[in-house]
Amino acid sequence: MLSIIVRLDIIFEAISFFISLAIFAVALAAARRTGSRSLTLLALGFLLMSLAMFIRVALTSWALNFPMTTPPRLRIFPTVVLQIQELVYSVVRISGYVVFLYLYSSYTSSKKEGEGLFAVAPLIIYNPLFEAVSALLLAFVVYQLGKNRMYGGSVYVLLGFVLLLLSHLLFLLLPLSITIYFLAQFTQLLSLILFLTAVLSVLLDGQRL
Numbered sequence: 001m002l003s004i005i006v007r008l009d010i011i012f013e014a015i016s017f018f019i020s021l022a023i024f025a026v027a028l029a030a031a032r033r034t035g036s037r038s039l040t041l042l043a044l045g046f047l048l049m050s051l052a053m054f055i056r057v058a059l060t061s062w063a064l065n066f067p068m069t070t071p072p073r074l075r076i077f078p079t080v081v082l083q084i085q086e087l088v089y090s091v092v093r094i095s096g097y098v099v100f101l102y103l104y105s106s107y108t109s110s111k112k113e114g115e116g117l118f119a120v121a122p123l124i125i126y127n128p129l130f131e132a133v134s135a136l137l138l139a140f141v142v143y144q145l146g147k148n149r150m151y152g153g154s155v156y157v158l159l160g161f162v163l164l165l166l167s168h169l170l171f172l173l174l175p176l177s178i179t180i181y182f183l184a185q186f187t188q189l190l191s192l193i194l195f196l197t198a199v200l201s202v203l204l205d206g207q208r209l
Contacts, residue, residue, distance in 0.1 A: 010060055010061055013057050016053055016192055017054055019196060020053060023195045023199055026203055027039050027042045027199040027202075028043040029203055030203040038103060039199070041103040042103060048092055048096035048099065052090075052096070053089075055085060055092065056089045059082065060085065063078035090133075093134070098137065100141050131168045131169075135172065142161050142162055154201065156194045156195070160191045160195040164188060164191040166191075167184045167185075167187040
């Protein structure tokens with residue numbers, strides 16, 4: 001069962017990676033066209049998210065396919081790699097959220113002024129510390145966006161961050177039911193689609209972010 005969940009996690013993470021990469025590319029193109037600093041920071045945030053997702057997909061896939069015919073003393077290697085991967089993934093992705101927090105907190109200011117695998121498998125899909133820190137940072141981002149609504153901006157961005165926050169809160173509840181895992185993944189994918197819609201509207205229609 002854990003093997004199936006880990007493989008599903010790789011699929012969900014790979015889909016999220018490609019959507020995040022698309023958001024980065026579109027946001028960067030829009031930033032170059034408009035000269036917007038906000039779009040540049042948004043692109044940087046999603047680049048960091050994409051990098052974190054790529055690291056998780058690549059290293060988890062490698063560990064999942066690690067040959068079991070390897071000498072026993074080397075079979076712990078995938079476990080060590082996965083534990084390091086989880087640390088790097090958490091740090092890089094949280095760095096992306098810090099960029100988002102800086103973007104929207106400074107936005108207000110500027111407007112006012114102008115086996116081994118199975119042993120660690122639960123940690124691959126459920127890291128309560130990462131989820132809690134991510135939720136806290138995103139809560140501040142949503143708060144800043146809510147304050148900034150008086151200055152306009154894309155409702156897609158606000159809804160995207162709300163859903164991204166909700167996905168991390170749902171992941172915190174994962175021990176209650178495996179169904180919550182699929183709901184959290186769906187919520188995250190929906191949030192990324194909203195972000196992609198937002199940056200496409202800037203690039204194609206010139207709407208404000």
